Amino acid sequence: MRTGRWASVANKKIGNQAHAAQGGMMKRFGKGGMIASAAMAMVALGVATTSFANNASAETYKWLTFKPQGAGDAQAISTQWFVDEFKKRTNGEHEIEVFWGGSVAKTREIPDALSAGVGEFGDIVTPYFADKFPLNNAVGFFIPQPNSTIEIAHLMEKWHAKYPQFSQELANYNLKAVGFRPLESYGLLCTSPIRSLADLKGKRIRTYGFAYPALVEALGATPVSIATSEAYEALETSILDCTPIGPALAYGWKYDEVAKYYIEIPLGASFGHLIAMNLDTYNAMDDATRAVVDKLGQEYADAYNDELEKTIKDVRAGWPAKGVEVIQFPKEELVSVIKDERIQAVRQEWIARAEAAGLPAQEIVSELEF
Template sequence: MKTTASLALVIALAIGLSSTAQAERLRYGDYMPQGANEYSRTAEWMGNEINKRAAGKHTVTMLWGGTVAKVGEMPTAVENRVIDMGPLVTPYFPDQFPINNAIPFFWPQPKTQAQLGALMLKWHDKYPAFADELAKFKLKLVSVRPLPSYGLICNKPVRSMADFKGLRIRSYGIALPAMLEAIGAVPVSMADVDGYEALSNGILDCSPGDPPLTVGWKWTDVAKYYIDVPMGASWGHIFVMNLDRYNALPPDLKKIIDDMKQDYLAEFLSTYEKSIKDTLADWKANGKVEVIKIPEAEFTKATLENPKVQAVRDSWIKRATAAGMPEADARQVVEDITQ
């Protein structure tokens, strides 16, 4: 009887220890301040949602404002397990992630924000090269955040294509500088976190962004003209997790993370749609920002007929195949983007 009771106690302790060992504490790091914009607010939603679905067994701690990694340090921070998860702004790393930078080589382009999100998830499911490229740096895709259609927030009015000539406009990646040069502007390489100071002190005349983003970064405090140009949506951020960390997770938490692929994207898109409508309505009501529309045909002609812009678009297949993607897959990706 005593032996049976002792055995039961040992089994109970073993089960308890096993349960404790399976409890995971994940660290999510973000270069943005908490609640600053749709990106950080929906990232917080994801962290809260993981905690909710895990019902207290597993938790995600959210670390904000670049306290553990700045925007340019994110892939390295996740790779080296400084944090377990974080946002990767792919256009800032065109040479490190050429395959996952497919869409930023095609500005301007006609796809919507939702269409781009669906495409990127489809590509990750269909073409192994996308995941393989991330895996080289011990990264795994969790979900995606496609940029909505961008315009330009400027500290001076731009009322015609001629007014772009000589303007200093924030830039990054490869396609955006070529597009800006095509309209006569001067691209200035800079991360979005530095945009406010640069716009306020005249280092920049304009910065690309969607309406909510310009408000979130407080650019509209120092720049009062939003130039509506048909740049189209683009690829911006993907959530990544350390691959080794993911592989070591218990099955229940893996499923929660896997479900974020579609669930987070849906939350992000719905949040952004509402925010764009609210921001434009607010601008119209209070007159804080003047929206100036540039004729679509003029902008498209100046950009898509430019040899440098076309050269950038043509270069992605070469970059992708050099990085290990089969040429047939790369050509299908381009067709998906441009059709």
């Protein structure tokens, strides 16, 4: 079993030494030497680097996540499902220890930490790294789009199986996708009722990424860049009029306490997270263990989606008592703006990148269009 700082963060005797090494490593991440620097840091901490392929003893792998352990949402529940199933399907010989709440690597540090082998599994919030992983952020360039959470998961699975460029983009950073976790289908949560395109004119709407600013402008509204953690106060104080979000996240962030109109505008599901592995670790697994990981990855999207749908159903059932009104937005009015040159410019940016990588871009894009 692996030992050292990253396998026992509660060990106070080495805690300060490990924290200092991690801090130095993270500084070096930003200077381009993350893999080599992280490797030296792990050696200094006595982290074992033996290949499981040549090691018959039990292995404990590390899963790095920003999600708090007690969150109780679909992300946390499905992560624990994966961990429990991995142990069961390897007959207890191997297990995964989850380092919750960014205790080893924060959200934006996880890709580099996984690349360097600080952890073996982890959650990568793909839209945060659209320049690093543009192909795997395809959906983020095509909002609105008509697919649901599970449909986007299956599209990602298909693209990875059919087009090697998707996997190679991750392999360039010593990463491999073993599962997909799209976000829920989004609408708009607003502080006043929105019933038509005319009602959106001049509204201040939270945006992020590539597609949302262009879409909001095409709708005649004003894009406002505000962090997720600051959106509650922005809605409460009328800095924002609306934010794109789904019911589960609206409830989780408590936005539905201060914004009481959920607009069913069909923005579609956004691609959210890759369940990623350190590629070297994946390749070093014996065939039986790797097959377990592959099978769990195939089943993960359904397990996650089942939990997500339960949460969404519960949230919607509770909204009337909280005074939240659900309003249907005319789909045709949303679709009518998609040809706007600003929206098309964002889509063409992804198409150009995909074609440069040798992908049949239009074949992929056709699955993201109304």
